[in-house]
Amino acid sequence: MAQPAGVVSDRGPTVQGPTGLYHGGRWHGSADGSVIESRNPATGAVLARVDGAGAADLDRAVAAATAGQAEWRRTKPLQRTLAMREAARRIRAHKDELARLDALDSGNPLKGMAFDVELGATLMEFFAGLATEIKGETIPAGGGQLNYVKREPIGVVARLVPFNHPLMFACAKIAAPIVAGNAVILKPSEETPLSALRMADLIGDLFPAGVLNVLNGGRDLGQAIASHPGIGNVSLIGSVETGRAVMRGAASTLKRMSLELGGKNALVIFPDADVEAAIAGAVKGMNLGWTAGQSCGSTSRILVHDHHYERVVDGVARAFDEVMLGDPAEPDTEMGCLSSRAQFDKVRRYIELGESEGARLVTGGPAQLGGDLAQGFFVRPTLFAEVTPEMRIAREEIFGPVLSVMRWSDYDRMIEVVNGLGLGLTASIWTRDLDIAFRAVDDIRAGYVWVNNASDHFLGAPFGGVGQSGIGREECLEELLSYTEQKNVNVTIAPR
Numbered sequence: 001m002a003q004p005a006g007v008v009s010d011r012g013p014t015v016q017g018p019t020g021l022y023h024g025g026r027w028h029g030s031a032d033g034s035v036i037e038s039r040n041p042a043t044g045a046v047l048a049r050v051d052g053a054g055a056a057d058l059d060r061a062v063a064a065a066t067a068g069q070a071e072w073r074r075t076k077p078l079q080r081t082l083a084m085r086e087a088a089r090r091i092r093a094h095k096d097e098l099a100r101l102d103a104l105d106s107g108n109p110l111k112g113m114a115f116d117v118e119l120g121a122t123l124m125e126f127f128a129g130l131a132t133e134i135k136g137e138t139i140p141a142g143g144g145q146l147n148y149v150k151r152e153p154i155g156v157v158a159r160l161v162p163f164n165h166p167l168m169f170a171c172a173k174i175a176a177p178i179v180a181g182n183a184v185i186l187k188p189s190e191e192t193p194l195s196a197l198r199m200a201d202l203i204g205d206l207f208p209a210g211v212l213n214v215l216n217g218g219r220d221l222g223q224a225i226a227s228h229p230g231i232g233n234v235s236l237i238g239s240v241e242t243g244r245a246v247m248r249g250a251a252s253t254l255k256r257m258s259l260e261l262g263g264k265n266a267l268v269i270f271p272d273a274d275v276e277a278a279i280a281g282a283v284k285g286m287n288l289g290w291t292a293g294q295s296c297g298s299t300s301r302i303l304v305h306d307h308h309y310e311r312v313v314d315g316v317a318r319a320f321d322e323v324m325l326g327d328p329a330e331p332d333t334e335m336g337c338l339s340s341r342a343q344f345d346k347v348r349r350y351i352e353l354g355e356s357e358g359a360r361l362v363t364g365g366p367a368q369l370g371g372d373l374a375q376g377f378f379v380r381p382t383l384f385a386e387v388t389p390e391m392r393i394a395r396e397e398i399f400g401p402v403l404s405v406m407r408w409s410d411y412d413r414m415i416e417v418v419n420g421l422g423l424g425l426t427a428s429i430w431t432r433d434l435d436i437a438f439r440a441v442d443d444i445r446a447g448y449v450w451v452n453n454a455s456d457h458f459l460g461a462p463f464g465g466v467g468q469s470g471i472g473r474e475e476c477l478e479e480l481l482s483y484t485e486q487k488n489v490n491v492t493i494a495p496r
Contacts, residue, residue: 019050022200024064025209031056036190041107042328042337044375050193053215061213062230065156068210069183073153077131080179084128087203088121098195102166103328105192107337112290120171127175130480146491151484153181157233158225163189163339164294170196180483183211190218191340226250240468258472262397263425266418267299270431271307278430279315285454288335293401297426299454302405309407313385317363320381337378344377347400354393359384389417419445425465428454
């Protein structure tokens with residue numbers, strides 16, 4: 001059936017885009033008539049009503065993906081490369097449209113979402129260039145035998161992506177599995193489906209029908225994907241709780257999986273640090289202008305040595321107070337709003353909890369903007385001082401613009417606090433002393449560590465967590481290879 005254009009409207013120009021389910025190279029309506037309402041979190045306005053996938057839709061998508069992958073796996077690596085590079089080119093050509101769509105749908109500022117479009121396209125190009133690196137090996141066997149290992153695609157895989165980087169994750173997370181020869185079922189967040197649907201509209205024709213599929217849905221769809229016997233791999237970017245649910249579902253069919261989960265990431269400031277640079281790094285590390293602090297990699301715990309405690313608290317507070325909130329769809333907005341009522345209520349509860357536990361609210365809290373933004377889910381950058389390690393705001397991932405500052409004086413005790421949560425996604429270390437830096441790098445349990453920096457990612461550098469922060473690594477060659485299976489082949493050569 002042809003895809004009717006759904007109208008996505010806000011105070012600015014009308015934007016048209018798809019609202020259905022994309023599988024088998026075509027647009028479809030939901031089999032059971034389910035509809036998901038997408039709202040602008042800055043204004044409360046309904047942006048679109050999209051079809052929601054149920055079990056029957058998933059079965060059809062898996063069948064189409066299985067058929068499409070049978071063709072795609074035989075496609076030469078060079079052709080896969082060219083297709084993915086063309087996908088990146090088309091995404092860049094629609095940068096303004098896609099960035100605006102994400103700003104309206106997620107509440108993240110337009111500037112940050114434009115960066116996301118570039119990053120998503122760049123990751124597509126990165127994996128496209130690695131197609132010929134899916135290499136095997138030979139193993140000496142002797143005795144007239146040849147033993148070699150080849151890598152083959154898994155088949156049909158699924159990627160479940162969250163609301164904080166809708167388009168960037170949609171682009172980046174289909175790239176590695178498709179380049180490796182798989183078919184992908186992408187489930188965007190039910191809160192932010194619009195840019196993923198538009199992406200499918202733009203690039204779906206570059207691949208055989210069924211190789212790229214996008215299904216809208218919530219928790220029930222995610223659970224169905226995790227347990228579906230026709231899907232060989234499922235990967236998630238989400239919370240620890242959601243990761244556990246996916247693992248339980250995947251266990252029924254022993255799926256392979258990768259999980260990029262939550263973090264309560266520490267930024268440690270040593271006595272010899274460049275304090276002003278560390279303050280700037282702490283603000284940068286919260287990703288306020290990118291996702292309003294809704295980022296698994298945000299350095300939401302500062303552990304600062306007693307010597308600099310008050311200076312750091314005062315400096316971060318001043319910087320937080322200077323951040324300008326505004327309409328996410330406006331180009332000069334520095335920080336937008338939270339993505340949903342649920343996120344807003346959760347963050348507000350944690351702010352109230354922090355005060356009730358005895359922490360000092362230095363600045364921030366829910367913000368009331370006027371005019372069309374009066375119903376928006378805005379929270380100012382929020383800073384708590386006099387936080388102790390046992391407080392819940394110091395232990396639990398808030399996933400919002402809330403930063404806790406703790407003091408330390410004993411190195412070993414500080415390391416215990418940093419490592420004491422069972423999470424280990426990112427960490428940031430601030431010192432001028434290389435001996436201290438390398439000691440702390442060794443002692444802190446985290447998968448991605450900055451020294452005198454925060455927030456930045458580097459193309460090809462493996463990103464992922466330890467402990468309950470996840471399984472596997474992404475944004476690197478390892479991600480590409482994780483979407484392949486190794487097959488050993490032994491050939492006996494007839495004697496002369």
